[in-house]
Amino acid sequence: MAKVMVIGAGPAGLRAAESLARFGLDVLLVEQAPYLGGALARHRYGGLMPYFDSGPQVLKAMTAVVTDHARVTVCTESQVGRVESTDGGFQVELMGQTATEEHVQAVILATGFTHFDPRRDAKYGYGLFPDVITGAELEEQMAAGPVHRVSNGAIPESVAFIYCVGSRDRQVGNTYCSRVCCAVSTKQGIELRQQLPQARIVMFYMDVRTYGLWEDQLYWRAQEEAGIVYVKGRVAEITQHDGRPLLKGEDTLIRGPFEWEFDLVVLATGMEPAAGTAALAAKFGVEREPHGFLRQAKPMVSAAITNRPGVFVAGAASGPKTVEDSVMEGDVAAMAVLEHLGVKATP
Ligand SMILES: Cc1cc2nc3c(=O)[nH]c(=O)nc-3n(C[C@H](O)[C@H](O)[C@H](O)COP(=O)(O)OP(=O)(O)OC[C@H]3O[C@@H](n4cnc5c(N)ncnc54)[C@H](O)[C@@H]3O)c2cc1C
Ligand code: SF4
Structure with missing residues (x-):
């Protein structure tokens, strides 16, 4: 089964990982922080705009699905090192407590923003x-x-x-x-x-x-x-x-x-692009838009498509977004990966 790397475990990356796993793909969820949840976890948002949902409850629900899912491997305190194109995808050096080499068929960049x-x-x-x-x-x-x-x-x-x-x-x-x-x-x-x-x-x-x-x-x-x-x-x-x-x-x-x-x-x-966005974009050959966020290459077709086939984007990595929008784009990116890999919907 195809393996997909999702980089960034905020609302967008968590949702992308969940959706891909539900469709039967193996997911490697790479997060540089020691925790999951992105800005929601980092700043302990209480009530979420606009519906005043409880931030901790939303966070718990989002993270539980991926940590409990057998197809999702969560790598916290991890970063991407060297990236090389291969026939069927990308060879990626994953640097955590130890360095490993991973071969993945597609990548979703969900690295979010910084204040x-x-x-x-x-x-x-x-x-x-x-x-x-x-x-x-x-x-x-x-x-x-x-x-x-x-x-x-x-x-x-x-x-x-x-x-x-x-x-x-x-x-x-x-x-x-x-x-x-x-x-x-x-x-x-x-x-x-x-x-x-x-x-x-x-x-x-x-x-x-x-x-x-x-x-x-x-x-x-x-x-x-x-x-x-x-x-x-x-x-x-x-x-x-x-x-x-x-x-x-x-x-x-x-x-x-x-x-x-x-x-x-x-x-x-x-909101500004997350620190390291430029370096990550360069590793994957993904263009940035004039403000430094990752560029959506075909926004009228899909929010997830970048200029680089096989590399997709979701959430605030491509510009300021709400949690709702970021979650939605996590799904959009997962769909784009399925289409890219030719995964057929099972009746
Ligand atoms: C003060 C404040 C309050 C907010 N309150 C609300 C609200 O009430 N409701 C609402 O809808 N929105 C709110 N937002 C916006 C909300 O935070 C974002 O919409 C949401 O966090 C975006 O999700 P994301 O997954 O795209 O990015 P993020 O939440 O930023 O997550 C990105 C993740 O990627 C990781 N990452 C970054 N670079 C790398 C890398 N190179 N390698 C590995 N991991 C990496 C980060 O550590 C992070 O965990 C608020 C924003 C601010 C500034
Ligand atoms: S949403 Fe736009 S107008 Fe409102 S505070 Fe933020 S930057 Fe200013």
Whole structure:
């Protein structure tokens, strides 16, 4: 039976592995981290946007299927070394605790994304002021216990979210929109309201892109039910005053400057290609698109097809995606592999 290598065990890779195994293919699931689940596991997402599903439960269900499946071999703390083309596929050096050689007929790249590091944009004061944190750090705080100010452990009475940090910004080199952060921040605001019924929660945005069905489910709900305030404006600088972050910027609707102190500031950092994407792309001869993500060569035919026959892509490796989209693309990539290998559906 054909063997397929899936690289990356986030939502996309897990789903791809599960689908291939269900069709009777042997799967080698290669993950560099010591755990499965990608960003969901790394940042311990609590409630998932847009439906507020429990992150830990979704993660448990996703991972259980592959770890329990006899056809899936899971290799954590592993990386791909040398790659060579062969007649029927690829000879791949797999570097884990020991190095092995694997022959596989097809490969799915599901290496996901990494967060923009806000230290690269000094105006936010991240790393300088302890009460300026990222959205991922907020998820970790929400999972671990009451949300608190990092500086003194106090429960915050006011929380600001700043959108588009590291996205839609020529100066930091990321001109694209990261797609999920408006909705994720809005979801986090709604969750935060349950923990902090009296707190002032303010979202500073350029545009609110809670597109499609999320408009009323998230954006309207945040304002109408959770009392969250949205301010259209760019934050020009964060400094500190009396030990609290001080936001300076311009409200672009009323066309006036503001200076506003908060107890806690959350940066909605965008998504960038995972570290190592360029090197992996080069090993497999896969092209990247202009922002550095893996290029979908025929997006109108299939989201999974790359320029290299036998090598497919799924999830945030080809651009910012939701968990839902990543899972769906895991399936799409599995289907593309089946077609590539000529596996016939059994009646
Ligand atoms: C703060 C934040 C909150 C979010 N909350 C939500 C939410 O509520 N709902 C939602 O739908 N989406 C949310 N997202 C988006 C969500 O995280 C992504 O849609 C999802 O993780 C993408 O899945 P993936 O499998 O493509 O990538 P990832 O989750 O990034 O997984 C990729 C995996 O590949 C591994 N990998 C990378 N390179 C290699 C390599 N060279 N070799 C081996 N392994 C490798 C990584 O270690 C990782 O485990 C959020 C994003 C952020 C930033
Ligand atoms: S999804 Fe929203 S916060 Fe994220 S980059 Fe796009 S507009 Fe900005």
